[in-house]
Amino acid sequence: MQIRALRKHGAPLHILAPGKAYRRDNPDATHSPMFHQVEGLAVDTDITFADLKGTLDFFCRKFFGEKVRTSFHPTYFPFTEPSGEVSISCFVCEGRGSDNSGQICRTCKGSGWMEVMGCGMVHPxxxxxxxxxxxxxSGWAFGLGIERFAMVKYDIHDIQLFFQSDMRFLEQFG
Ligand SMILES: [Zn+2]
Structure with missing residues (x-):
């Protein structure tokens, strides 16, 4: 979407592009060959990685709760440089990895953090x-899976549930 939108509208440009994404993946509890993605793109003069971090940090706090902290780790994606993976501190155990009785937190599996999306500075x-x-x-971009965000927020452990049209599952969002 990025190149298509830039060619059509030019810079400066700020867009959100939701849509279906297809990937060669075998369906299991955390993978689906089709999922929904939101891509964000900001292209302007003087755009820095700090703008990207500030925007995603703000978004994660609004979506998951004000106590949530974000963490950025370097990684590789072909269309951004540098690229980062964004993790949030677990909003269930508040990043401790365990509950008050010392039980390992099921939501983050004890790590205190959950990886939620990829991002980076748009490659020249x-x-x-x-x-x-x-x-x-210059510009920044991010891509996030809507099902992944819903799984983290609503503690859903099987992505396939979103595609089975089972009313018992769907009614909780009504
Ligand atoms: Zn946790």
Missing amino acids: EVLRAGGVDPERY
Whole structure:
């Protein structure tokens, strides 16, 4: 979506692009060959990684709760450089990894953190392909899975439940 939107609208550009995503994955509790993704893109002058961190930190606190902290780890994605994985502190055990009685937290499996999305600074080649001068503009982007966010927020352990149209499951969101 990034290059298509940049070619159509030019810079500066701020967009959210929700849609279906397809991937070669065998269906199991955490994988589905089709899922829903929201891609975010901001291209403007003077955009930095700090803007990306601030935006995603704000979003995670609004979505998961004000006590949630975010953590960014370097990783590799082909279309961003540098790239990062975003984790949030577990909102159930508040990052401790266990409950008050010392039981390991089921939600974060004891780590205190949960990985929720990927992000990074838009690669200059992507800007160039979109007809935008990377000397003048920079940008950040993120991609998140909607089912993944719902699983974390509502403590759902099987992604397949979203695609089975079982009323007993769906009614909890009514
Ligand atoms: Zn936890």
